[in-house]
Amino acid sequence: MAEKVLVLGPCGQVGTELVENLQKLYGSQNVIASDIRKSEQDVFQRSSFEILDVMDKSRIGDVFTKHKPTLVYHLAAMLSATAEAKPKLAWSLNMDGMFNVFDACLEHGVKRVFWPSSIAVFGPTSPKLNTPQTTVLEPNTIYGISKLAGERYCEYYFRRYGLDVRSIRYPGLIGWKSLPGGGTTDYAVEIFHQALDSNSYTSFLKPATSLPMMHMEDAVRATIEVTNAPSEQIKIRSSYNISGCSFDPASLAEEISKYLPGFTMDYAPDHRQQIAESWPQSIDDKEARADWAWQPKYDTQALVINMLENLRRLKST
Ligand code: SER
DSSP: OOOOEEEESTTSHHHHHHHHHHHHHHOGGGEEEEESSOOOSGGGGSSEEEEOOTTOHHHHHHHHHHHOOSEEEEOOOOOHHHHHHSHHHHHIIIIIHHHHHHHHHHHTTOOEEEOOEEGGGOOTTSOSSSBOSSSOOOOOSHHHHHHHHHHHHHHHHHHHHOOEEEOEEEOEEEOSSSOOOSOSSTHHHHHHHHHHHHSEEEESSOTTOOEEEEEHHHHHHHHHHHHHSOGGGOOOSSOEEOOOEEEOHHHHHHHHHHHSTTOEEEEOOOTHHHHHHTSOSSBOOHHHHHHHOOOOOOOHHHHHHHHHHHHHHHHTO
């Protein structure tokens, strides 16, 4: 049966590239995007678009009734740094939004849904290096707490109701087609824009703050691969660790300066430093590799070259 794919909250960093890839895979006419406001980006002009707030359960029902999706990607959420400023709203959006969407899937017979988790499920007591899939999970950010609770619900909805939820723990995501908003890893995207604009950048994280990162192309491929893998291969029903590369601001600056001589980096750490320090530095993703053949393509060097090449081209047109 041909899929009808509904993407909720696609106007953020992941959704813009995910929708483009889903349009290629299923045809633009079989993809429906829905967000609280419509983005002007070309990709959203090619498919149906519904204005929808995931907190509005009855409107979700209307959109499901109208488009009859067979597959749902639920991306709408508040990221770590913004969530710390608005913890109650973050909790409601991240949790109630999820319940509303999962319940709509059950009510409307949608069998498969993707929901993103994050490295933010780990906390200060988790191992920092090669953090395993199963370990101490004591997040101390509201974003991390909501993602951990969300993961438990994913497993619960699968075991109790048979909803085939697919999920991965995104690291910091870096792409040239869209900008992040409100995350702790956002510096690793901003740096490329400012490097090309002014050959300098002021990092809001300290030089040696290593974090797990991933090129957006890898992240979108992982998202589609985990969602489309045969159900029996998905052995982890909470959310999979996935790893791309790991670096800190100082080594990213050093790599960038190989291609932009004279690039200078300053440091003005802010409240996001504390969030970053509570997260792992690198991730062990052997379960994803074994269960659904996950394999990243971009290491740090390839990521830097790709970002600079594409942004330079975009900025010169
Ligand atoms: N990139 C996200 C953030 O910084 C982590 O999931 O909030």
